[in-house]
Amino acid sequence: MATTESAATRAATQRYLTLFMARDWVHPSQPPAYIGAFAAMAAVDVASFDHLLAPRAATSAVLTSRDLFALLAAYQVGVPGATLYLGRLFKELTSSGATLHARTLTAFLDALPVWFERHGGDRIDKLLPGYRRRRLVHYGLILGNVDILSCFETCHVLQITEQDLLLAGEHGHLSIIRFLLPRISVVHASMIMHQAVANGHLDAVTALHQAGGKASEAAYAEACASGHDPVVRFLHDAGYRYFPASLVADAAAHGHLGMIQFLHDIQYPDLDAAVSIAADCGHMEIVEFLFERRPYLWYAKRSKAPAVSSTDEHKMALNLLVARVLGTRDLFRLVVSFQRGCDKDTLALRQLLRAIDLTADDVLETLPLALAPVHAMFPAWAAARGVEHIDMYLPSKLFRHLVCYALVCDNVSALRELPIELSYHDLELAGLHGHPRIVAFLIETYVHAPHLLRITLKGAVRSGHVEALKQLHAAGVDVPDGCFQIACERGHLEVVEYLYEHHLGGVDGGGKHIVSQTTINGHLPVLRYLHARRFEGFDKFALRYAVELGHLGIVQFLHEIHTEKMYGLVYDAVPGGHLDVVRFLHQNGYNHDVKGVLWYALTKGQQDIARYLQEETALKKRWSRFQKQVSIKFHDLKKAITRR
Known part of the structure; x- marks a missing residue:
């Protein structure tokens, strides 16, 4: 039942x-x-x-x-409308790709107290878990919204971490700082102050300093470098003196006028150097300020006139007079209006030229790449101002850079206008690049000193510019001895042919040395040309150089012309791992001890060569065994035929 x-x-x-x-x-x-x-x-x-x-x-x-x-x-457990609304607002705040929605955050904070009043703090963890509260706290710190912090504190769920303190200092909202100060220690206040100083938040720094916070040396130095002069002034008055070594240069180069004014007020040493730096970087307001506040900059250099520098009293009076007259901004502008000045394009060109180091050891190789930005800018700059006015816009210390640019980039017009004598390196540079117009200009310029053009001719031979060589030779420039050897060693076949046909540059001497160096550098076409002209030096030593360096084409060529063989030549190809050379020598009957070469290859770590020789040895043994078996068969067959 x-x-x-x-x-x-x-x-x-x-x-x-x-x-x-x-x-x-x-x-x-x-x-x-x-x-x-x-x-x-x-x-x-x-x-x-x-x-x-x-x-x-x-x-x-x-x-x-x-x-x-x-x-x-x-009496149901479902989700009330207020809860659904808060969830929808939070989803909008944290949606993918969303920015910081201040309006949405405000709406969320307006609805949260109503929800909290009805449901109490016991259910706050279900509505906003810890990771959600962390994100909302970050939004409040970034946007300066204190209400969200107050609301979470009322709900007893507010937790402030070191990351939050750094974020509060980075954005520097004074309302946030005032909210946090009663709730944190002095150590934590110093953490916030470090970020506030580095980011230039003066109000936040003032409040934190009054609360006992301390700024680090690094933060003060960063504020100086970033040009936050109000913060730097405040902390300087408070006793901070952590100035970085490059303070003046950084302030002048980046145009931080406020920092320059501050440094002038505290009589910071070496501030006079900021004038030239600011002028080079185009910060005219700094130049005007320093000339107005420090009139002695107008006459910083001593005069060479005896009447001016006769007595110290006269010099002091003259300095005071100049300071009073020229220290006015209006007069400064009037004087500048009659000057050509230095525009931004000229400043940029100067900076590009100064960046080229002409004292480097590899300057001849690096110049084309270093001069590429100059070449992209100079033609338009010269067309706008006139190439004949180069000396009016550019200082004389940059003329050497411009000469290098003209020689490398084939700018004859600039080279004509530069009032500077060409040096040995300039003449060599002209030959290395071999521009016909530049060579013609040099021939015209040094018509009465052709011996100087031998430097240019030698540079043309080194770089293989046969047209420049022909120009100079036709102009009567003597070809120095050794040019033929240089052309052979560098593999310039056209230059070699021209010099040989005209019997120039030491063609008749040093045959063995020329062949050896050409072999070492791997210039096969030149070797073929020299052999066709019956040059000496094609011997076993040239073959050895080619084997050592792995020049297979040259090895094959020397083998074709029946160069004298050397026993054990294969050994020389092993250290460099030249398997193709080893294979060629082995297959073409060059005598060597296979087992010895195999062991030598293993000791040198050349596994490929050792594997090849091992396979060849095994193949040779099988072939020998096969030949022996065939010989026995033929012998038996011959016996059988004889008996019949």
């Missing part, structure tokens, strides 16, 4: 639960609690429940009442 009643109870409970869920009376996410409740009710009186919940005509009229629905919903 009990079993039957229990089964009936469970069936009735399931039926009532289904009915309630179908009418949205029960929250669908928590049926287990309601199943127990209905089971208890069914145990009391199932028949009464059937009677009460049986569908009748008045049922729909009762359950569609708004008040009754609100009363029933008040």
